[in-house]
Amino acid sequence: MKLKNIILSTAFLMAFSACDDLFEPAVENFKQPSDLENMPSWAVGLLGHAYIGNPLGENANNWSFTEVATDDAVSNDVNNGYRKMAAGAWRSDNTPGDLNRWQNLRASWQYLNQFLEISENVEWAKDPKASELFKMRFQGDAYGMRALYMYHLLLSCSGWADNGQLLGIPILTESETVDSDFNKPRNTFKECIELLNKDVERAVEMLPEEYGDLDEKTGVVPDKYAQMGVDIAYFNRVFGDHAKNRMSARVARAIRAQAALLAASPAYSEGSEVTWEEAANDMAEVLANLGSNPIAGIDPTGNKWYEDHSGIQNIKAGYNRPEILWRSNKNESADLEKAQYPPSLFGQGRVNPSQNLVDAFPAANGYPISDPKASYDPQNPYANRDPRLALYIIYNGCKAGASNSVITTAVDGNNNDAMNKFDGASTRTGYYLRKFLDMNVNANPSNTTNGFHIKPWIRYTEIFLGYAEAANEAWGPQGKGTHGYSAYDVIKAIRQRAGIGENGGDPYLESVKNDKDAMRDLIRNERRLELCFEGFRFWDLRRWKVDLSKLNETVKGMKITGTNYEVVEVEKRDYKDYMYYGPVPYGEILKFNALIQNKGWSAVVNELI
Numbered sequence: 001m002k003l004k005n006i007i008l009s010t011a012f013l014m015a016f017s018a019c020d021d022l023f024e025p026a027v028e029n030f031k032q033p034s035d036l037e038n039m040p041s042w043a044v045g046l047l048g049h050a051y052i053g054n055p056l057g058e059n060a061n062n063w064s065f066t067e068v069a070t071d072d073a074v075s076n077d078v079n080n081g082y083r084k085m086a087a088g089a090w091r092s093d094n095t096p097g098d099l100n101r102w103q104n105l106r107a108s109w110q111y112l113n114q115f116l117e118i119s120e121n122v123e124w125a126k127d128p129k130a131s132e133l134f135k136m137r138f139q140g141d142a143y144g145m146r147a148l149y150m151y152h153l154l155l156s157c158s159g160w161a162d163n164g165q166l167l168g169i170p171i172l173t174e175s176e177t178v179d180s181d182f183n184k185p186r187n188t189f190k191e192c193i194e195l196l197n198k199d200v201e202r203a204v205e206m207l208p209e210e211y212g213d214l215d216e217k218t219g220v221v222p223d224k225y226a227q228m229g230v231d232i233a234y235f236n237r238v239f240g241d242h243a244k245n246r247m248s249a250r251v252a253r254a255i256r257a258q259a260a261l262l263a264a265s266p267a268y269s270e271g272s273e274v275t276w277e278e279a280a281n282d283m284a285e286v287l288a289n290l291g292s293n294p295i296a297g298i299d300p301t302g303n304k305w306y307e308d309h310s311g312i313q314n315i316k317a318g319y320n321r322p323e324i325l326w327r328s329n330k331n332e333s334a335d336l337e338k339a340q341y342p343p344s345l346f347g348q349g350r351v352n353p354s355q356n357l358v359d360a361f362p363a364a365n366g367y368p369i370s371d372p373k374a375s376y377d378p379q380n381p382y383a384n385r386d387p388r389l390a391l392y393i394i395y396n397g398c399k400a401g402a403s404n405s406v407i408t409t410a411v412d413g414n415n416n417d418a419m420n421k422f423d424g425a426s427t428r429t430g431y432y433l434r435k436f437l438d439m440n441v442n443a444n445p446s447n448t449t450n451g452f453h454i455k456p457w458i459r460y461t462e463i464f465l466g467y468a469e470a471a472n473e474a475w476g477p478q479g480k481g482t483h484g485y486s487a488y489d490v491i492k493a494i495r496q497r498a499g500i501g502e503n504g505g506d507p508y509l510e511s512v513k514n515d516k517d518a519m520r521d522l523i524r525n526e527r528r529l530e531l532c533f534e535g536f537r538f539w540d541l542r543r544w545k546v547d548l549s550k551l552n553e554t555v556k557g558m559k560i561t562g563t564n565y566e567v568v569e570v571e572k573r574d575y576k577d578y579m580y581y582g583p584v585p586y587g588e589i590l591k592f593n594a595l596i597q598n599k600g601w602s603a604v605v606n607e608l609i
Contacts, residue, residue, distance in 0.1 A: 040134075043122045046115035047138055050145040053108035055101060055152040060331035060453040063436065064098040066538040071356045071553045073533070074571045076349055076428050088574035092583035092601040098535075101156045102585050105149045106169070112146050113175040133230065133238040140206030144247035144255070147199040150192055151259045155539055158189050158268070159581025159598030166271025167596060168192030185594040186584075189271050193263050196256065203252035209289070210250060211243040211318070244318020250289050251326045254458045257282035261466045264473075265543035267580055277481065280470035284483045286325075286463050294464075295485050295493050299323035302461055303497060303530060304391055309440045312452040325463070328455040334448050337441040340433045342394065342409075343416035343425045345401040346443040351533070353393045353431040355556035355567055360528055361386040366500045366508040368525075373508075379565050381558070387499040388529055394432040396560050402442040402449060407432065410560035419559060429557030429570050435533050462536075464490050465527045469520075477512070477519040488513045491526055542580045551575040576600065 051058065067073040069082040077083065081096025090096075116139060124134035150169070158168045169192060170184035208222055213236045221235050260282040263274035290297030301308075302323030311321070315330060341347025363374035364384045370376075377383065382395055394400050396409040407417050409430045416422040419430045438451025471479065472487035480486045488509070495506055512518035524544070528537060541551060552573040559566045578600025589597050 040122050040124050043115065043118055044138060046111045046118075047142055047145075049108050049111040050142065050149075053104055054145075054457075055098070055105060055149065056328075056457040057455060058328060060328045060455040061333060061336045062328075062455065063336075063533070064535055065351050065533060066098065066535055067533055068351060070537045070541060071354060071550070071555055071573075072528070072537050073354055073357070073433075074352050074428050074555050076352060076424055076426065078424075080350075083571075086571070086573050086575070090575075090579065091586070092589070092597065093586035095583065095585065099156050099538075099582055100585065101152055102169075102588060105153050106172075109146065109149055109172065110175055112142050112149070113172060115142050117175055129229065129234060130237060132228070133225070133234060136206040137238055137243070140203045140249075140252075141247045143199040144203035144207065144252040147196045147203065147252060147255050147259075148247075150196040150199070151255055151262070154189065154192055154196075154259070154262065156582045157584055157598075158192070159583075160271070161186075161596045162599050163596065166190070166268065167598070170595075171195055183592045183594045186596060189263070189268060190273060193259060193272055193274065196259050200252045200256040203247065204249045207247065207249040207252065208239045210248050211239050211241070211246065213240040241318065245327065245329070248326075250286065251458065253282070254286045254325055254463060257286050257463060257466060258458075261470060262539075262543055264470060266545040267543045276470045276473035277475075280467055280474050280481060280483075283463055283467035283470060284481075287460070287467060289325075290322075290460065293484065295489055297322065297460075298464065298493050298497060299460065300497055302459070303388065303494075305456065305459075306436045306438070306453070307391075309438055309452060312438075312454055315454070323460055324454075324456045324458075325460055326457040328457065331453045331455075332450050333453070334441045334443050334450050336453060337437050337443045337451060340437055341401060341441075341443050342407050342427070342432045343422060344405060344407065345403075346445065347432075348425050349417075349427050349432050351433045352427045352429040352557075353433060353532075354429055354570070355431075355558050356553065357528070357532060358389065358393065358395070358431065358558070360525055361389040362500065362508070364500065365502040366495065366506045368508070371508070378567075379563070381565055386529070390434075392433075392435040392529075392532055394434045396430065396558075398434075400432075400434065400437075400439060402440055409558075410562075412561055419557065427557075429555070430560060431558070433533065456534075459531075459534075461494070461530050462534075464494065465523065465530060468523050469527070472516060472519050472523055476516050477514060487519060487523060491519075491523060494526060494530065545580060548575065548577055551579070 065073070066082055068075045068080055069086040075083045085096050119135055119139050122135070123131055124138070125131040153169050158166065161167050166189040167186040168189045169186055171187040171191060172184070176182065214221065214232045216232055219232050221230055221232060225235060257279070260274055260279040262268060263272035264276045264279040287294040299322040305321060305323050312330060320327060337347060339348055339350050342349050359369060362368050363376060364386060365374065367374040375384070382389070390398065394407050396407070398407050399405060400407050408414070409417055409419050409427055411419045413421065416426050419427055436453070438453060440449065441451035442449040468487040468490040471481065475481050477488045478486045492506060492509055495501065495509060500506060509522070512522055527540065552575055554569050554573065555571040556567050557570040559568045578598070581598050583601035584595055584597055589595050589602070
């Protein structure tokens with residue numbers, strides 16, 4: 001018994017000693033900001049969070065398809081957040097997907113501020129000159145990413161408040177601690193744009209136009225680095241091929257141009273004081289990357305960049321084709337095809353393009369199908385149409401997939417590709433998505449063949465169309481400002497690339513080239529077509545402040561029975577007049593009384609409480 005008591009006592013003492021942490025916590029592997037000054041690989045990890053939280057999406061398959069909440073598409077998924085939103089479920093406490101960016105982006109903003117604060121004191125390399133260059137690169141990267149975050153936060157959360165101000169987000173240029181005052185008011189939209197522009201300027205001062213190794217014999221070190229005594233070896237060490245596809249000076253300028261276009265638009269211009277001329281000049285500065293005559297630099301295959309299976313497969317890390325300014329990493333999978341292929345190709349047909357969008361594609365001769373000169377036949381609707389229609393949308397009789405199968409969407413079709421044939425996989429509109437898909441993919445689960453994808457984060461076509469829009473508003477269809485090309489020149493080149501026109505000309509474009517209003521409509525339509533399903537339409541309709549009836553335009557489809565084609569209603573929209581601007585999340589308004597909600601959003605929540 002005595003021995004037993006000794007054993008029990010010893011076990012008790014051992015257990016008690018193992019619980020020291022209950023009284024004095026053991027040292028854990030938590031790093032304070034000051035600790036990272038001697039740990040460069042950890043310090044740069046803070047910057048890495050900016051890419052993990054990139055609002056453009058890390059994954060090549062990560063398309064949000066906000067078009068489902070517009071007149072361009074519907075989804076056959078009853079749980080799709082954008083589908084519910086468009087039907088009237090949008091509230092400040094119920095904002096779906098990529099539209100709800102406040103918390104995630106502001107959390108990543110904190111990492112950027114922390115990084116900028118400690119980066120001055122980090123020894124980035126043993127060699128002092130290399131260390132200074134790495135500091136410039138990383139700080140420029142952080143400022144550029146902070147500008148990107150600001151732009152996307154303004155897209156989703158800025159708006160007019162009841163006090164008559166156009167508000168953005170609370171501006172924080174220092175990192176927060178547990179002792180910080182988190183109850184900060186929102187700065188004005190104008191102040192947010194000013195910070196974005198300052199961050200872009202810092203990024204441009206520090207970063208190269210583009211990363212890449214310089215040839216040791218013929219390469220020329222950019223002047224801003226050469227003045228520091230930097231030679232090719234130093235440049236390649238810091239800014240060489242290994243750094244490609246990171247934030248660069250040209251990417252930062254593109255973000256500034258995107259923000260300027262937003263700020264100059266009808267929904268924001270009164271509060272931003274940004275002019276169309278400023279937006280056009282910012283766009284032109286980006287297009288200067290393509291040479292003294294940017295129109296000549298338009299990628300002739302840029303409107304079908306996703307079709308290049310072998311080109312994407314073999315693309316070197318960080319390298320881009322002429323169309324793409326910034327992109328995701330390459331992805332090899334069949335996930336996108338499994339989600340979007342028609343059911344006969346083992347897909348779920350999730351995004352269904354609308355008849356509204358199909359009708360926006362002109363005739364092959366360039367005339368809108370509503371114009372008698374288009375010779376449009378409602379009972380043969382896909383004949384003699386803009387070639388982009390077949391590039392981007394699968395309609396009845398199209399061939400698709402690795403097997404080049406004919407897709408029949410007619411309601412009397414003999415498989416689940418038929419309109420409304422099978423809930424959750426069949427099309428609701430008579431159309432399936434083709435854009436982005438690699439037609440070499442076999443999505444059969446028993447014999448899957450993957451495809452290769454990239455996701456452009458910024459395309460030059462977007463910048464060209466942004467320039468055309470701003471230039472037309474600033475100087476008219478053929479005005480050039482201080483640049484060598486006009487809105488008319490841009491639209492002519494883009495439509496020529498698409499294969500539109502007759503007898504080597506574009507008679508419809510020529511008929512509107514002196515009419516600013518008609519050119520505006522054409523530019524907006526070209527933007528709709530060229531950038532369809534790339535996440536622009538939802539924001540464009542709102543920044544243009546289109547009539548509410550346009551936001552609520554009923555989505556239509558094509559019901560085909562035998563040889564009869566009938567346009568039918570598919571899904572109604574239910575947006576209110578305050579929904580041109582998104583809300584600040586309701587939970588943030590509850591937590592912080594200094595935050596002012598955008599006009600209209602507080603009332604709808606109060607009605608539900």
